[in-house]
Amino acid sequence: MNTTGTRSGVRHPDTAGHHLPAGSTADGPYDLVVTPDAAGWGFSGLRVLTLAPGTGHTLATADAEFLVLPLTGSCTVAVDGEVFELAGRTGVFDAVTDFAYLPRGTEAVLTSAAGGTFALPSARTDRVLPARYGPREAVPVEARGAGNCARRVVNYCLPGTFDADRLLVCEVLTPGGNWSSYPPHKHDEERPGEESELEEIYWFQIAGGPQGFAYQRVYGTPDRPLDVLAEVRSGDTVLIPHGWHGPSIAAPGHDLYYLNVMAGPGTERAWLIRDDPAHSWVRSSWEAPA
Known part of the structure; x- marks a missing residue:
């Protein structure tokens, strides 16, 4: 089994490269860079950009469509003769944010008067x-879910919520002590x-300070x-090329956020999933009694 983390706090990427600790793919202004080529697959990508005030x-979007999704702070996005003012938010646990969609084959200029951090999810596309x-x-x-599997899902860019060619983006907020991405599915x-x-x-953020942690299972x-x-901490990333994934486990006292x-x-x-048959019965336990 590939594991990461030690009780001494020294963490290393797993040998298969599916867990990327915070900062391990940083490049220039980017805290995280995941491209399809680096991930060894065809379409999904993510960058996390931090801008200092002013x-x-x-x-350059090249062959991909992007979102500009504020994690903290606000920004202005100028693209294709349009200017979008993103009000953003103070943090991922505080509010839903507005966002901008960027087409392939263009250049967008992002500026931030007060500074902030911005997720740039992407997908290769021909359209x-x-x-x-x-x-x-x-x-x-x-x-979604119930009891200790309850969580809140924010559907930014899914079929029926926002038009894109291939890109799907949502975020999940899980209270400390709860399990999400459960039952395991693929x-x-x-x-x-x-x-x-x-x-x-x-891509994960954990509330409650640097000691906060969570766990992510993929098989x-x-x-x-x-x-x-x-074992994941704020700024960590897990890549899922295939297989069952879940649960995402929030440690008690530490609310868990992840961007998908x-x-x-x-x-x-389309986003169509199949539950692991060994655990699919859990969904029926969430149904309210008649």
């Missing part, structure tokens, strides 16, 4: 869609009407083995 950054603003008031928020095969083929990135199928149990970025080769942009 500074800016030019992002060019217009740049657009996503108001926070239009972002659907849902309660989306690595094209099964029409049942399952989508999607690569996935999890494969007999024909595609994968075995990861990662997904994309894949399917002709239909």
